[in-house]
Structures are given as C-alpha cells and as structure tokens.
Amino acid sequence: MSTLTKVLIVLLSFGVIFLCATTVSYVSSTSTAQSDLEDLRTEYKALEGDRLAAETELNQVQAQAKKLEEELQAEITELRKENNMLAVDKRTAETASMEYQSKYTNLASSLESLENTIGNLQTLLASTQDQLEDTRAQSIRDRKYLNETTEELMAKTVRLESLQARLKQVLEQKQTLEEQLAGEEVTVATVTPTPGEIAKPAGQVTTTQPIRGLVTEVRENLVGISVGAADGVKEGQTFHVIRGEEFICNIEVTNVDTSKAAGVLELVEQRPRVGDNVTTEL
Secondary structure (H helix, E strand, C coil): CCHHHHHHHHHHHHHHHHHHHHHHHHHHHHHHHHHHHHHHHHHHHHHHHHHHHHHHHHHHHHHHHHHHHHHHHHHHHHHHHHHHHHHHHHHHHHHHHHHHHHHHHHHHHHHHHHHHHHHHHHHHHHHHHHHHHHHHHHHHHHHHHHHHHHHHHHHHHHHHHHHHHHHHHHHHHHHHHHHHHHHHCCCCCCCCCCCCCCCCCCCCCCCCCCCEEEEEEEECCEEEECCCHHHCCCCCCEEEEEECCEEEEEEEEEEECCCCEEEEEECCCCCCCCCCEEECCC
8 A cells, every 4th residue: 555545544534533523523412402402492481481471461460550541540530620629719719818808908997997996985085084083073072062061051050049949038038027027017127248148048057067968969070969058058168078988079069959059079089979978077
C-alpha cells in the first residue's frame, strides 16, 4: 500500500469516527429535544389551562366590572339627581339668605330706633324721677306744714274751748251777781283785774298741793291731760310726765278747760303715752 492510500484510509477512519460521533451526538440531541418537546408540550398544556382559567376569570372580572359600571352609573345618576336637588336647595337657600339679610337690615334699623327710643325713655324716666323726688320733697314739706297747721289749729281750738268755757263762767257769775244785786241791793265794789288775770270760776279751789292727773291724748307735739281749771291748772304751768319712777318729759300748759288742759312737750326723753302720770312736782 502506498502512503497515500494509508493516509486516505486513516482520513477515512477519522471521518467514520467523526460521523459516528456526530450520529451519536445527533441521537443524543434528538432524545434531549424530544424530552424538551415533551416538557414544552406539558408546559403548553399547563399554560393553556392557565389561559382558559385566566379567560374564565377575565370573563368573571368583566362581568363584575360591567355590573360595577352599571352600579356606578346608577350611583352617578343618583348623585346627579342629588346634585340637581342641592343646586335647587342652594338657590332656595341663597334666596332665603337674601330675605334674611333684608330682614336683618330691617331689624338692625328697628333695633337702632328702639335704642334711641329707650335712650329717650331713660332720659324721660330720669327727668320724671327728679320731678318725683321734687314732688316727694314738696309733699313732705306740705305734710310737715299740714301737721304744724293741724297742731296749731288744735291748740287754738283747745284755747277757744277754754275761752268759751271761761266766758260761760263769767256770764254765769255776772248773772249771779245781777240777781244778788237785784234781790239784796248791796253795794258791789268794782275790782279792776290786772292784765292776764281772769276771774276764777265758781267752785275753783286754790291750793298749794301738787296737782296730779293722767295723759289722756297724744298728738304729735300736743298732749292732753285729765286735770283743768277746776283743779287749779293755769296757763304756762309745767307738768312732769312720769311712768312709774321714770321721767318721760315735761308739758307746758297752753290751754286750760274746766276739767282738762293741753300743752306742748318739753325736755322729751321718751314719747308720752296715754295713761302716763302727770304732776306739778316730782
């Protein structure tokens, strides 16, 4: 054999070996590819199941979305209705607000007028109160003057009664004297009385004993007592008012009647009462 043949045989051997290796590799690759294909088929089937499940879920989600959309659409419709109603209420509220604003303005004006009226009334009230105080003061002065006038009138009335009683006594004495003169023809000496001296009525007793009596009447500053000219009481005489052993006040006699007298209070420590004792000596 030639060298070339040997080389060709060797190359052919290497080619066969390479072809065998290639065939083995191809067979091995084919087995691997078939295994991968089976895996791919299994994975495809799983993915197909997932796709069907996803489509089912998608359909459910779409159905829920459609239902939700319908609900949302219904809510939107309701909200639009409520919005329209709120718009109407808003316009009504704005109208009412304008009316209330007008009423508030009118009330503010009325309140201001009322405040002015109250201010005028307060001024009038203050003026009326001042006039009332003046009227009260004048009433007090008039009452005081009336009381003083009443006391003076009472004193004058008591004095008038006393003078009338004395006049009556004098007339009785005159009548008695005239009867005596006519019956007995005696000479009567005329005695001129000193100023302020008044003839004593018949039956009058002159005594130096203290005169005692009771308070019979109390009017303001004027007091009446139960003893009079018949008991020896004279004008200007002073009586002491006592209650038990307690000194009350003095009475200066201003008017004297036959059986009673009246006078004004002096040295008043307490107000006398009806029934208190009076005496000319303590």
